[in-house]
Amino acid sequence: MKYFIGNWKMFGVPKSVNILNKINYFYTKDKNGKKYKVIITPPYTLIENFSKIFKNKKILIGAQNCFQKDRYSSDTGAVSSYMIKNVGAKYTLIGHSDNRAEGDNDKILKEKVKSALKNNLKIVFCIGENKLEKKKKKTLIILKKQISKVLDKKLDKNNIIIAYEPIWSIGTGEIPNPRELQRTIGYIKKLLKTIFGKKAPPVLYGGSVDANNVYIFKQNKEIDGFLIGGASKSSKKFIDIIKNYYR
Numbered sequence: 001m002k003y004f005i006g007n008w009k010m011f012g013v014p015k016s017v018n019i020l021n022k023i024n025y026f027y028t029k030d031k032n033g034k035k036y037k038v039i040i041t042p043p044y045t046l047i048e049n050f051s052k053i054f055k056n057k058k059i060l061i062g063a064q065n066c067f068q069k070d071r072y073s074s075d076t077g078a079v080s081s082y083m084i085k086n087v088g089a090k091y092t093l094i095g096h097s098d099n100r101a102e103g104d105n106d107k108i109l110k111e112k113v114k115s116a117l118k119n120n121l122k123i124v125f126c127i128g129e130n131k132l133e134k135k136k137k138k139t140l141i142i143l144k145k146q147i148s149k150v151l152d153k154k155l156d157k158n159n160i161i162i163a164y165e166p167i168w169s170i171g172t173g174e175i176p177n178p179r180e181l182q183r184t185i186g187y188i189k190k191l192l193k194t195i196f197g198k199k200a201p202p203v204l205y206g207g208s209v210d211a212n213n214v215y216i217f218k219q220n221k222e223i224d225g226f227l228i229g230g231a232s233k234s235s236k237k238f239i240d241i242i243k244n245y246y247r
Ligand code: PGA
Pocket: 007, 165, 169, 170, 171, 172, 206, 207, 208, 209, 227, 228, 229, 230, 231
């Protein structure tokens, strides 16, 4: 099973549902539609509405983040996984580099992961090195730390997806060279196997994925799908990624 996950970030109002309608229309008719899942993570404000609209449709709705405390707390502006689950989300991203930059450390992320899984959300756990770490050849060390400090074998591996997103690639148009990416994804998969055993969680790639470069990623069969930011805000761009992947 492959995954095409659209991360809308701070984008969208109720009428943006048109974008999802078009994607869902394509997805439902696509002869390859059984080979992949489409998940869209709109902002919190749209989760309930979109979850209702697509309740019995193929597209799945997720959140972009969740707060680390369970259920309710006195943290102004915070939204818990319990609240997200209750408005219909099936997934949540955790550990996106935007949120790490705002203070999400390994301890907080571990709490988020636990809380989300406890509330029956599937998680997409994001990891990735920054430009300096890459330059200093620290990528694998960083990824190992990001994974081993947060994930452990007691967690339900069936509800975990990993998204490798090099920070220097997010929104920049720069993508990793294929050999390096193959090595990195291979390393992540090996590491996940040591934690979770044989059937380890899938590993997605994210960072400037678009319809033009997806054929490069397609060569690497180890990549289980994509976390797509910018290009997921246009139905055409998002659909073209899927089309070109299966071309
Ligand atoms: P991008 O974003 O596709 O715009 O690079 C990816 C992400 O932040 O998940």
